[in-house]
Amino acid sequence: MLDFEFMSPTQFVFGRGVEEKVGDKLAERGAKKVLLHFGGQSAVRSGLIDRVCASLDAAGVECVKLGGVRPNPEIELVREGVALCKKEGVDWVLAVGGGSVIDSAKAIANGACIEEDVWELFTTKRPNANVLPIAVVLTIPAAGSEASKNTVISNDALGMKTGYGNEHQRPKLAFMNPELTFTLPPYQTAAGITDMFCHLLERFFDDVDAVPVTDNLNLSLMRTVRAEAPRVLADPEDYEARANIMWAGMLCHQGLAGVGRHEDWATHGLEHELSAFDTSITHGAGLACLFPAWMEHVHAENPARLAYYGREVFGLAPTGDVCADALSAADETRQFFASLGMPTTLTELGIGEDEIDKAIEKMIPTLKKNKGEVFGSFKKLTMEDAEEIYRSAV
Amino acid sequence: MLDFEFMSPTQFVFGRGVEEKVGDKLAERGAKKVLLHFGGQSAVRSGLIDRVCASLDAAGVECVKLGGVRPNPEIELVREGVALCKKEGVDWVLAVGGGSVIDSAKAIANGACIEEDVWELFTTKRPNANVLPIAVVLTIPAAGSEASKNTVISNDALGMKTGYGNEHQRPKLAFMNPELTFTLPPYQTAAGITDMFCHLLERFFDDVDAVPVTDNLNLSLMRTVRAEAPRVLADPEDYEARANIMWAGMLCHQGLAGVGRHEDWATHGLEHELSAFDTSITHGAGLACLFPAWMEHVHAENPARLAYYGREVFGLAPTGDVCADALSAADETRQFFASLGMPTTLTELGIGEDEIDKAIEKMIPTLKKNKGEVFGSFKKLTMEDAEEIYRSAV
Structure with a gap:
């Protein structure tokens, strides 16, 4: 800690x-x-x-x-x-x-x-x-x-x-x-839920060992958001579900869910470049595409941490192959965002195979300006890592 | 909520x-x-x-x-x-x-x-x-x-x-x-842990329906305290365990673990009379005796809530009889406190069969002065309830 x-x-x-x-x-x-x-x-x-x-x-x-x-x-x-x-x-x-x-x-x-x-x-x-x-x-x-x-x-x-x-x-x-929040359209509701969930992920995955009090609090919020999200989308006027999501959204980013940890914030950095490149991209939608791609790219750094998250939040049973468990956790994350109506690829956001070169050419220099040569904590990412993550999310 | x-x-x-x-x-x-x-x-x-x-x-x-x-x-x-x-x-x-x-x-x-x-x-x-x-x-x-x-x-x-x-x-x-906190004696460490755990129980059990965001946060703290307590007692100079307990102790009572709920606080009321009657009684030790007794006394009000707590914190498997599950949760709570070195009966605190009449005679009038005719939320307790709880804890 x-x-x-x-x-x-x-x-x-x-x-x-x-x-x-x-x-x-x-x-x-x-x-x-x-x-x-x-x-x-x-x-x-x-x-x-x-x-x-x-x-x-x-x-x-x-x-x-x-x-x-x-x-x-x-x-x-x-x-x-x-x-x-x-x-x-x-x-x-x-x-x-x-x-x-x-x-x-x-x-x-x-x-x-x-x-x-x-x-x-x-x-x-x-x-x-x-x-x-x-x-x-x-x-x-x-x-x-x-x-x-x-x-x-x-x-x-x-x-x-x-x-x-x-x-x-x-x-x-x-x-x-x-x-x-009853009148928020489903896409905006879902993008908001994705954003708050990613605020927890950014805090949960870093280079610090377990901090049980913080990690358990963080996981409790992940479980809350995961459980309340479908209720809100099924019935936008469900006061209880909306209230739980609203309060959770605050707790996800106020800081308690990360105290005693370094936190990571690489994926938020990657997404900010994306929605700077194309301001029509909603922050949550960009994160929905990039976070699972980031997880896959970095999983080998500490697969046990990703597997732990998969067990605690999605109830994934361990297979005996911790790397496979880590990748399953990344994929469950993608499926969770997809279940809310979020995109899973940059192509769906208009940045397909034809656009990605142009986007990368624009994003990497400003990313470097904003973040320096290397950034992140779970794995120190270089500009090459960043490019690979963007490309893998296409 | x-x-x-x-x-x-x-x-x-x-x-x-x-x-x-x-x-x-x-x-x-x-x-x-x-x-x-x-x-x-x-x-x-x-x-x-x-x-x-x-x-x-x-x-x-x-x-x-x-x-x-x-x-x-x-x-x-x-x-x-x-x-x-x-x-x-x-x-x-x-x-x-x-x-x-x-x-x-x-x-x-x-x-x-x-x-x-x-x-x-x-x-x-x-x-x-x-x-x-x-x-x-x-x-x-x-x-x-x-x-x-x-x-x-x-x-x-x-x-x-x-x-x-x-x-x-x-x-x-x-x-x-x-x-x-490295030099805190085991008894004081254990009494402190009991106190913080009871701050969560007071918030978890009331007359309000589920508030998932608050309840999950509360349960995450219960699990943290339960897991870190034996580590602290086994090695008083385990910095990580001490740090988790210290931060958890703050979160248990700062308020977040109860927002959106009425909270109960009947048992704290009962304990305050106990350590006013005999100032040598440590607050946490008094709570260790009284909380399981309170749970047993009130369980029929909402056995499902107690059973849920038993599942989530102690991993108790449902038996199909929710009242039995509720009583098991109360007993697990008692065993948890006992495992820390806390007393399980008032007799151990010097208030045995011979003393309880005198204690009750002293405590009930001031309890009534402090709390009014009825108090608590999970179940509204009368002075008769209070007396029964004290006696059942002997």
């Missing part, structure tokens, strides 16, 4: 109708004027934005709106948000949406308190303790950004997508109403 | 030698003068108090010492601590010890910021937002007080032992070095 520090200061307000409490809770914390940040029109049409605004109004908290966050959120809108915060004297950033909106809000909350252009933080990775406090009304359980220390932002001009970790950007308040 | 709010703002600093960081971390948080609160002489003799003081000195943080906290900490020393904080202008309370020291520190941190006598909080249970910030150097994994919202204090003059819950008294900083 590695030494570690851990803190998750988010106050979670979970259950039916909690979005009506946004104003009171923010006022309690001293908020005077928030930037209300959101995505497309669905949150407006559903009446959610109006309900949140009414709650702010009733509590005497002023509000400046900035919508239009897209999937794979982009730095230009972040810059617009930063300028707006500075101009309007905003003291809290309130994200209403999923991971993209929250990630964009985190970037804005950093940018609003610093002098330099906010993209600098993503390139220099310098620590920044000056961040506006962030509140979140979550509508898509997936990225875990409602409690995590991470944000991922795309820069179209540079063709890059990169992350920035900062303990100070963990949201202070997260409002989580499972009913708000 | 019930609606809930949850926040665990503690910053955990975990690993070898972390007590050397106390000064710097407190100075970072703006501490100027701490009340250094501890128990008997063992922390002094081991050099721990000196190391912590040196760390405070080096960081320019002043320190006022108050030792002498006993197991089942008492209100008189709390009052002394409150007076000292007020007189000295202390701005943080630093507990170095186990649950008793931390609980005493929490009571002091409340008392230091209010006008009325601090015992009033324990009788009125009124919310109190004015609490000195608390830091902890943990030496006994058991009570989970290093992250919990609870404190339990005895009042010898009134013959009472009662709890006070307050989100504002969750410690801000917890330093957890598993090496500090």
Whole structure:
């Protein structure tokens, strides 16, 4: 068990109708004027934005709106948000949406308190303790950004997508109403579930020996997500299933499932290049293709660990051949994602045999820029490894 | 899944030698003068108090010492601590010890910021937002007080032992070095493990239907504690086993293992009367006797829940008779505690057939005062139920 520090200061307000409490809770914390940040029109049409605004109004908290966050959120809108915060004297950033909106809000909350252009933080990775406090009304359980220390932002001009970790950007308040996820389309629901499951995989597979307390907690979340996923897809208005998935999505990425371990994060790095190359690719769908391919590529490093995962999560009986068991675990993972309606190959995402050369030519240089010559922990991957994994996923 | 709010703002600093960081971390948080609160002489003799003081000195943080906290900490020393904080202008309370020291520190941190006598909080249970910030150097994994919202204090003059819950008294900083637990005697180690396991049982058994995400997390902790306990007892200097137990002890009581559930806490209520009646009884040892007795008494309310626990934690195969399975789960629990060296009957704790009438006569009235006419959630217990449970544990 590695030494570690851990803190998750988010106050979670979970259950039916909690979005009506946004104003009171923010006022309690001293908020005077928030930037209300959101995505497309669905949150407006559903009446959610109006309900949140009414709650702010009733509590005497002023509000400046900035919508239009897209999937794979982009730095230009972040810059617009930063300028707006500075101009309007905003003291809290309130994200209403999923991971993209929250990630964009985190970037804005950093940018609003610093002098330099906010993209600098993503390139220099310098620590920044000056961040506006962030509140979140979550509508898509997936990225875990409602409690995590991470944000991922795309820069179209540079063709890059990169992350920035900062303990100070963990949201202070997260409002989580499972009913708000009833209307999520099946594909988005499935991509979110894939994403949260992969947050556990990234933590479970690294170069550290067993850490039972962390590993058991991690496996318990894998089993929960695996069991609740089909219930949610079968009945999108199953409150209990939606609630379990929503809370699990937070726990998958808040940090507890990895304490005392190095964690890996190679596959997330590979996927970020994929959806930077083609921004129409949903992060979860990219992961569904790449994670099993990564497992197959690296399994020989520690087949017992993969076999253990296969036994504990999918109930795979040991065959006596631990490498075969490891590969079965990788394939079960692929089948699990497929059962949710996720793709299993990059071809299904539009990057087939004809496209892969062009994609690799674009992705490898930025991967190298983002990750360095080698990356990952379970196996240290070179750029050659990365290329092999991409090609094997076609 | 019930609606809930949850926040665990503690910053955990975990690993070898972390007590050397106390000064710097407190100075970072703006501490100027701490009340250094501890128990008997063992922390002094081991050099721990000196190391912590040196760390405070080096960081320019002043320190006022108050030792002498006993197991089942008492209100008189709390009052002394409150007076000292007020007189000295202390701005943080630093507990170095186990649950008793931390609980005493929490009571002091409340008392230091209010006008009325601090015992009033324990009788009125009124919310109190004015609490000195608390830091902890943990030496006994058991009570989970290093992250919990609870404190339990005895009042010898009134013959009472009662709890006070307050989100504002969750410690801000917890330093957890598993090496500090190497010298814990086997009985204390076992009592601590029993206590943390019971914190999970109290959350697992209530009147709410399955909450898979919470229940799976809870069960994962039960399995971890059950597997690591014999390793710790076999080799007290097994760092990995001690580390897993230490971190698990925190997770067992910080709250996550019960979110979305009512939780029960009847057995803790019963035990508090027991160790108020005889302050030589260690909390964990009292629980070891009472929890299996409680399970047997209440099993018919929801035998399937007990049977499920027996399968998941002890691997008990279903017999087709769910009530029998439930009773087997209760007995396995008893055997588990016994395997750690815990007593299985109150007789072993000095309350045999000859003593139980006198004990009941003393305990039931204060139980009623603390808990009301009925208490618990899995089954609503009356004072008659309580008496039966005590008697069946003899």
